Amino acid sequence: MPAERLLPSTEAEDLLALTREIARDELAPRADEYEQAERFPREQFRLLGKSGLLGLPYAERWGGGDVPYEVYLQVLEEIASAWMSVGVGLSVHTMSCFALAFYGTDEQRDRWLPDLLGGDLLGAYALSETHAGSDAAALSTRAVRDGDEYVVNGTKAWITHGGKADFYTTMVRTSPAGSKGISCLLVAADTPGLSAATPERKMGMTASTTSQMIFSDARVPTDRLLGEEGAGLRIALDSLASGRLGIAACAVGLAQAALDEAVRYATERTQFGKSIIDFQGVEFLLADMAAAVESSRATYLEAARRKDRGLPFARQASIAKLVATDSAMKVTTDAVQVLGGAGYTKDFPVERYMREAKVPQIFEGTNQIQRMVIAKELRNA
Numbered sequence: 001m002p003a004e005r006l007l008p009s010t011e012a013e014d015l016l017a018l019t020r021e022i023a024r025d026e027l028a029p030r031a032d033e034y035e036q037a038e039r040f041p042r043e044q045f046r047l048l049g050k051s052g053l054l055g056l057p058y059a060e061r062w063g064g065g066d067v068p069y070e071v072y073l074q075v076l077e078e079i080a081s082a083w084m085s086v087g088v089g090l091s092v093h094t095m096s097c098f099a100l101a102f103y104g105t106d107e108q109r110d111r112w113l114p115d116l117l118g119g120d121l122l123g124a125y126a127l128s129e130t131h132a133g134s135d136a137a138a139l140s141t142r143a144v145r146d147g148d149e150y151v152v153n154g155t156k157a158w159i160t161h162g163g164k165a166d167f168y169t170t171m172v173r174t175s176p177a178g179s180k181g182i183s184c185l186l187v188a189a190d191t192p193g194l195s196a197a198t199p200e201r202k203m204g205m206t207a208s209t210t211s212q213m214i215f216s217d218a219r220v221p222t223d224r225l226l227g228e229e230g231a232g233l234r235i236a237l238d239s240l241a242s243g244r245l246g247i248a249a250c251a252v253g254l255a256q257a258a259l260d261e262a263v264r265y266a267t268e269r270t271q272f273g274k275s276i277i278d279f280q281g282v283e284f285l286l287a288d289m290a291a292a293v294e295s296s297r298a299t300y301l302e303a304a305r306r307k308d309r310g311l312p313f314a315r316q317a318s319i320a321k322l323v324a325t326d327s328a329m330k331v332t333t334d335a336v337q338v339l340g341g342a343g344y345t346k347d348f349p350v351e352r353y354m355r356e357a358k359v360p361q362i363f364e365g366t367n368q369i370q371r372m373v374i375a376k377e378l379r380n381a
Contacts, residue, residue: 003081003256003297005074012071019075022051023082031083034207035352040164041207042122044086045093048079049119054093058101062113069242069304073249077297080253081260084356085208087253089122091246092160096123096169098239099184103227112186116167124165125243126156126187126213127236133158134369136171137179137233141215143172148222150174150185152193152215158363162211163196165189169239170213171232182232186224193218204355242307244317244364248300248324251360255293255328258335258353262286265339265348276338285338289331296324315377322370325360332357 002020007013026047034041048054056072058064065072072094080087097116100109115121132138141154152172159168168187175181187194197212227235263286266277276282303316332354336343343350361367 003077007074008068008070012067015065015067015071016074016078018051019053019078022047022053023078027079027082027086031085031207032349032352034083035085035205036346038206040209041083041086041089042164044083045089045122046119048086048090052119053079054090054119055097055117057094058097058113058117062101062109063117064101068308069245070301070308073245073300073304076246077249077253077256080250081257082253083207084250084254084353085205087250088205088247088360089161089208091243091250092125093123094246095239095243096125096165096167098242099169099226099235100186102238103184103231103235104186108186108223108226121166122161122164124159124161124168124213125239126159126168126170128158129155130157130212134366136236137182139171139173139182141170141172143174143183143185143220145174145222146219149219150222150225152185152187152218152220154215155197156213156215158200158210159213160208160210160363162209162213163199164209168194168213169226171236174229174232177230179233180230182236183229184226184232184235185220186226187218187220188224191218191220203358204352205359240364241314241317244321244370245300245303245307247360247364248296248303248317248320251321251324251328251357252293252296252300254353254357254360255289255296255324255331258328258332258350258357259286259289259293261348261350261353262289262335262338265342282338285334289334292327292331296320296327299323315374318365318370318373318377321360321364322367322374325357325367328357329361 055064056067060066129139143150143152166189170185170187173181174183193216195214199209199211269276300320303313303320306313335350336354
């Protein structure tokens with residue numbers, strides 16, 4: 001039951017049609033197998049790249065699709081509805097390109113951005129550390145300048161695509177000046193001294209590799225500094241504002257998939273001589289699920305349209321992330337309830353959806369942090 005969409009152009013409609021075809025034929029049939037095997041879907045990311053879907057919101061000059069965020073996010077939602085790990089991976093890759101696209105020099109963009117957007121390379125975003133998650137300014141991974149290189153030491157934590165990515169947009173400390181001492185480096189995966197720890201053992205999204213990244217006297221050329229020294233935290237926060245919209249769209253896609261499965265099951269399952277969808281207790285549950293999905297979609301689209309028009313959108317992005325991810329947790333839990341005992345088994349996908357719905361409430365800033373961001377914006381309005 002595809003989501004009904006009001007798209008701004010026929011080109012956008014064609015793009016969504018292509019996305020749905022890929023999601024239906026190439027992603028959805030493999031999702032459960034890969035998740036159970038904890039197999040990273042690298043070939044699927046290459047397919048998205050060859051289809052032009054890995055650089056949608058960035059400029060055509062560097063190989064992007066130059067599409068508005070309103071359209072990009074709906075593409076992302078469609079992919080996440082078929083396979084959450086791939087949807088989140090696309091969102092992370094897009095966020096990983098943000099610093100170079102918006103803070104790099106033209107020389108840096110000309111040199112690296114076409115490859116980053118072209119589909120052969122996959123990105124990761126390295127901000128968090130074991131002691132610096134919500135408190136990003138407390139990060140301690142150090143980069144000390146030595147001639148034409150930075151010597152980097154420290155450990156980054158909870159890195160999506162850790163050990164699988166081709167480049168890492170990495171926040172490092174270049175001076176002890178607190179939040180003003182953080183800088184951003186574009187680190188190649190084959191940098192000597194950079195390695196991945198054993199992947200984390202997670203409750204959901206098990207096809208998406210998450211690991212610590214260890215810098216041990218890793219030497220990064222100084223021409224890979226994005227922006228000026230000390231601008232790293234601002235770059236990180238700007239990246240996260242856009243990234244939160246990506247996570248909101250992924251959460252809506254996951255919730256839509258859970259709703260669709262619950263409706264299908266409730267239509268086919270009979271008790272007392274009729275489909276269970278005809279019982280008020282079930283139909284009210286499904287109605288609330290549909291309301292949550294559609295209201296969450298409207299919320300992220302409102303934030304995206306503000307971004308596309310150059311208006312402030314940080315508060316709206318936090319609201320979208322908060323609303324969409326909390327709704328996805330509720331909708332996937334209710335989907336399990338609609339399926340009853342069947343929903344608690346691995347024979348149906350809703351138990352996986354429920355496990356996958358938890359982490360979007362945590363990454364890209366926990367939902368408690370989103371409430372702090374929203375309240376701060378209100379105080380400063």
